[in-house]
Amino acid sequence: MGFFKKIQKAFGMLRQEVRILVIGLDNSGKTTLINHIKPSSSSTFEVTPTVGYNVEEFSKNNLNFTVFDMSGEGRYRNLWEHYYESVQAIIYVIDSTDSLRLCVSSDELSTLLSHPSLSSRSLPLLFFSNKMDVPGALSPVEVMKGMELEEIKDRPWHITASNAITGAGVEEGVAWLSEKIIENQERGGHK
Template identity: 45%
Template sequence: MGLLDKLFVAVGFKKRKVKIICCGLDNSGKSTIINKLNPKKIDKPVDPTVGFSVEEFEKNQIQMTVFDMSGQGRYRYMWECFYQKLDGIIFVIDSTDDQRLCVARDELYAILRHKDVESTPILILANKQDLDNAISPADLTTALHLYALNAREWNLVATDALKGTGIEDGIRWLSDSVVKKVST
């Protein structure tokens, strides 16, 4: 972004454009979360994502392009095709799926090890926190070994995608982190 573009963004004449990938295992709530963020799709029914879909909307004074990636095993290889020039990552965890928590952790660390996302802020959404069998955010932080990420900018936020609880807080954090990263 050139100096003039930065000035126009700072004054509000031009919206900052960012590219975000939303990934996680299948059935974690990725598409539901993205629909809650997109004013045009708030109450639309959600089908499982096959491959990926692209959503564009404005949030927190930022023009976002969000790539909603399928979490099915046969499509996860596609995630890394979107890592170049990525501004932010949303990784969604199904907090009730303790059987696949180690798979989610492995996929998360595969993303974090990729050279194209070394300095990319990552928002981890601990979804389905409204359910009785949900693993707490503190226990997820331990199970996912997130304290080992001390050199990376990350945040874990408890969410309930169906009600929208926690999603705005998480996106606000990610927006602030992306703006800070892009401005430097």
């Protein structure tokens, strides 16, 4: 079974549309990851209206993925904030070889989670500690510490190492996420 089919099967219990936001700093591996997840037949929509702002989207049946680059400057933040209300889960991609920008990524995460549309909802958060194949990459535990993920106590989160090029780790992460989305919808999605 193809990966996308498996995702759809995992989400098959849901009648509602599922929107997943894929976010993280530029160069973390989001586009590569999403290209790995999406079925080859799906229509993809990509716009790059201006340098520093990039959005990609694909949907098939009732599964929708939206990908944003965080510029680290917040200049374009208002362009994606309106998506927050309609998402059921967030995939946060971290370049585990980029230890220099780990604190930037951590700050962006804090800003994201304190947004009014997200702070009152217990959306599951999946972290990919990506580029695990690169020698010298931080381990998921090191990324977890650097990102201060243990401070997140009010929503389910999970971190897993991934290689977005081969897809290693992606399936495990998405399986965890689909389970949490289903649990959340059964509870009504509130804290």
